[in-house]
Amino acid sequence: xxxxxxxxxxxxRLLGEAFFRVFGAAAIIDGTLSILIIIFYKLYxxxxxxxxxxxxxxxxxxxLSSSGSLFLAIIILLIFSLLASRF
Numbered sequence: 001x002x003x004x005x006x007x008x009x010x011x012x013r014l015l016g017e018a019f020f021r022v023f024g025a026a027a028i029i030d031g032t033l034s035i036l037i038i039i040f041y042k043l044y045x046x047x048x049x050x051x052x053x054x055x056x057x058x059x060x061x062x063x064l065s066s067s068g069s070l071f072l073a074i075i076i077l078l079i080f081s082l083l084a085s086r087f
Contacts, residue, residue, distance in 0.1 A: 024085035031081040035074060 004019070005011045012020070045051065 024081075027081040027084040031077050034077060038070070038074070 002023075004015060005023075008014055
């Protein structure tokens with residue numbers, strides 16, 4: 001959806017206000033679903049800790065140990081969603 005805005009000259013006049021409203025709504029829905037997926041994944045990992053242990057007895061790195069970068073990605077996604085919904 002964003003390619004139409006990038007490549008079309010005077011995209012606001014050509015595409016109309018409805019396109020940007022749908023684009024903003026899609027960005028909000030995408031951000032909300034992404035956050036829900038992260039929350040449900042953390043709940044699943046918390047409920048099923050046996051999925052974190054490898055056969056050799058070491059704990060698996062499930063990607064959540066670097067929660068700082070995950071938090072930063074979520075904040076960037078939320079800011080993008082807010083900015084996209086303003087147009």
